[in-house]
Amino acid sequence: MSARQWTYLDHAATTPLDPRVLQAMLPYFNEDYGNPASVHSYGQRAEAAVEAARANLAAQLHCAPHELVFTSGGTESNNLALRGAALAARQQRGARHLLVSPVEHDAVAKTARALAEQFDFELEWLPVDGFGRVDPADVARRLRPETALVSVILGNNEIGSLNPLAEIGAICRERGIPLHSDAVQAAAHLPIDAASLQVDLLTISAHKFYGPKGIGALYVRQGAPLLPQQIGGSHEEGRRAGTLNVPLIVGMAKALELIQNEMEEQGQRLRSLRDELIQGVLNAIPDAQLTGHPRERLANHASFVFEDVDGNALLMLLDDAGFACSSGSACKTANPEPSQVLLALGLTPQWALGSLRVTLGKDSTPEQVQALLSALPALVARARQLELA
Amino acid sequence: MSQGKVVVAMSGGVDSSVVAALLQQQGYQVSGMMLRLWSEPGREASNRCCTPESMAIARRVAGQLGIPFYAVNAQESFRNIVVQSFLDGYAAGGTPNPCLACNRQIRWEFLLERALALGADYLATGHYVRLQRQPGQPVRLFEAKDQHKDQSYVLHVLNQAKLKHALFPLGDMTKGKVRQIAADLNLPAATSKESQDLCFLAGQDYRDFLERHQPQLSQPGPITDRAGHKLGEHTGLAHYTIGQRKGLGIPAAQPLYVLAKDTANNTLVVGFEDELGGRSLLTGPVNWLSGAAPQTPFEAEVKIRYSARKAAGWVTPLPDGGAQVDFAQPLRDITPGQAAVFYVNGEVLGGGLIAQPSPQSHPANPLAIAVE
Numbered sequence: 001m002s003a004r005q006w007t008y009l010d011h012a013a014t015t016p017l018d019p020r021v022l023q024a025m026l027p028y029f030n031e032d033y034g035n036p037a038s039v040h041s042y043g044q045r046a047e048a049a050v051e052a053a054r055a056n057l058a059a060q061l062h063c064a065p066h067e068l069v070f071t072s073g074g075t076e077s078n079n080l081a082l083r084g085a086a087l088a089a090r091q092q093r094g095a096r097h098l099l100v101s102p103v104e105h106d107a108v109a110k111t112a113r114a115l116a117e118q119f120d121f122e123l124e125w126l127p128v129d130g131f132g133r134v135d136p137a138d139v140a141r142r143l144r145p146e147t148a149l150v151s152v153i154l155g156n157n158e159i160g161s162l163n164p165l166a167e168i169g170a171i172c173r174e175r176g177i178p179l180h181s182d183a184v185q186a187a188a189h190l191p192i193d194a195a196s197l198q199v200d201l202l203t204i205s206a207h208k209f210y211g212p213k214g215i216g217a218l219y220v221r222q223g224a225p226l227l228p229q230q231i232g233g234s235h236e237e238g239r240r241a242g243t244l245n246v247p248l249i250v251g252m253a254k255a256l257e258l259i260q261n262e263m264e265e266q267g268q269r270l271r272s273l274r275d276e277l278i279q280g281v282l283n284a285i286p287d288a289q290l291t292g293h294p295r296e297r298l299a300n301h302a303s304f305v306f307e308d309v310d311g312n313a314l315l316m317l318l319d320d321a322g323f324a325c326s327s328g329s330a331c332k333t334a335n336p337e338p339s340q341v342l343l344a345l346g347l348t349p350q351w352a353l354g355s356l357r358v359t360l361g362k363d364s365t366p367e368q369v370q371a372l373l374s375a376l377p378a379l380v381a382r383a384r385q386l387e388l389a
Numbered sequence: 390m391s392q393g394k395v396v397v398a399m400s401g402g403v404d405s406s407v408v409a410a411l412l413q414q415q416g417y418q419v420s421g422m423m424l425r426l427w428s429e430p431g432r433e434a435s436n437r438c439c440t441p442e443s444m445a446i447a448r449r450v451a452g453q454l455g456i457p458f459y460a461v462n463a464q465e466s467f468r469n470i471v472v473q474s475f476l477d478g479y480a481a482g483g484t485p486n487p488c489l490a491c492n493r494q495i496r497w498e499f500l501l502e503r504a505l506a507l508g509a510d511y512l513a514t515g516h517y518v519r520l521q522r523q524p525g526q527p528v529r530l531f532e533a534k535d536q537h538k539d540q541s542y543v544l545h546v547l548n549q550a551k552l553k554h555a556l557f558p559l560g561d562m563t564k565g566k567v568r569q570i571a572a573d574l575n576l577p578a579a580t581s582k583e584s585q586d587l588c589f590l591a592g593q594d595y596r597d598f599l600e601r602h603q604p605q606l607s608q609p610g611p612i613t614d615r616a617g618h619k620l621g622e623h624t625g626l627a628h629y630t631i632g633q634r635k636g637l638g639i640p641a642a643q644p645l646y647v648l649a650k651d652t653a654n655n656t657l658v659v660g661f662e663d664e665l666g667g668r669s670l671l672t673g674p675v676n677w678l679s680g681a682a683p684q685t686p687f688e689a690e691v692k693i694r695y696s697a698r699k700a701a702g703w704v705t706p707l708p709d710g711g712a713q714v715d716f717a718q719p720l721r722d723i724t725p726g727q728a729a730v731f732y733v734n735g736e737v738l739g740g741g742l743i744a745q746p747s748p749q750s751h752p753a754n755p756l757a758i759a760v761e
Contacts, residue, residue, distance in 0.1 A: 312459075312460070312462055316507065319457060336462055383506075386502055
């Protein structure tokens, strides 16, 4: 396998660590290794690093430093947001209605389902259009005084579509209902302004923007009710117990700073590569559709469905040809369910099982896109010759 | 230099893991594939061919060897082909061996197709059998060196188009040697014991499975002797196997045995021990591994089920594509639906499914002795 040329086109899954981020992190592994909760100078130096990182992140996200809670990543942030806010709303005002988009990552969708099943919340799925976008008017129509929480993803991981979050935020704010948004994919590609989005809770994860894995944050607007879900020490103002992971927090702040500074330039470059890729695929491959919105989508994100293709088989053929891509139905144990997100768009399983996601990154080149465009039509044709499972 | 590109059908078991390691050492460019097979909804975790645990182990082995690994979804094909033929076989009164259909149409068709799509020259499995390749000659299939582990019976379904791409690196090894190699390489292996149960039954009794999927086979009906005299009631044909003695519930001077299952009339036919089996059998279409049926009858050793000893006999290829087998000694457990596989000097020449006995169909055979 060493002889193979590898092309990594799965940046929505994870990104390589930026070397500048690695440099920023290194001192906090074995030089300034103190516990930020300790009284002594070791602890104080670590605490200073964490608080500098928090202030930096807050500046990037247009919020106050104490409105950020560090977590182990996107999944934990989403769990804390949904469980913490829903249970607080239940406790404080008897609210038990959840309003969630049907195109959420499992970390939101399955947490919402667990709240319905285990804590007797009434879970209502919002409608979406054929691009997987939520219409703010649908939120307005469905909000109730007893709505505990609304959750709408900012940039979709599977189909790339962006939701009109600021408009949804304005509606929720006016009605006094908390809004959570999963911005795990979006943070690498959009300026995130928590204040103007009018969200109460917002999730980010460092490894999606060239930071380290295992660290994320939840923005919790000042005053937004939240019951802690991990109990222990009084870290993070009692909102999330556990020793702070200093090097990873430092790395996340550095990574967000870098990506937000480089976003304008990178965004233009990625959008043009993305559109070239989308046009190339749709021109060259019969019975192919773009999934998600053609323009209102993440700058690096191209996603397709191909009729009568086993998406898993296509990924295997692509990997063998040296292209690392992903699929909405991909499953490492080959027990694919058609993706709930793709079904929510109204696609039949015949189409939905043949999905392909190509997500570009800072390191992606026009030559790589051309190489994929040269290889893909034959690979899709070969996958179509295979008997479907 | 690469010997070529090979896909190893992995299972998480020690055999296929050692195959992957050996072929890599021999200079092949190796990828692993693992089939996801069908289980009844809710029982997926117990399917011994592809539990989540075994798939995780196969993935770890691939990771340790540094080879690509792909799980391949074959659930629908497996259900439609293998499980259906199992149900149909029972419905026809036979005792099918689903491993034959699985090897013919899932491993050596569905999976082979995917291996070839990946550009592989070969598909390798951990079966204990041997191949002989000579330029310009058909590929020949032989029993394993380790007779106790020999699996040539289930691979008699292969043809030249498939054998051309087949590699069976374990055919010359003992199981002990394979375990030793796995231990030397520190390969992770499943802790669960090897089982002969059908994978898709996932630990349940096949009779419970049949009861749910072929309920007509669980309808009570008459038990008769060969002449049609009613002797009692059976609880459903699915609950009996040919040769069974216990559990018939009929008082008789001598023990009674199940001779046949007449599904058309939902009747269980019983008789005395000397009525069981016979000296000859007919098969359905024979798969001749060389691609052509022999022109003349030949002396062979014949295996009539996976675990049976080979029995000496004559094999006569018939114009309808089947074969007649006449044994030197009568055999008591000739079971319709199982395969009869023909060996000469350890080589698998061919085999076919044992047909339901119909005495009128081979009256001309001088060696055959009437069953009754």
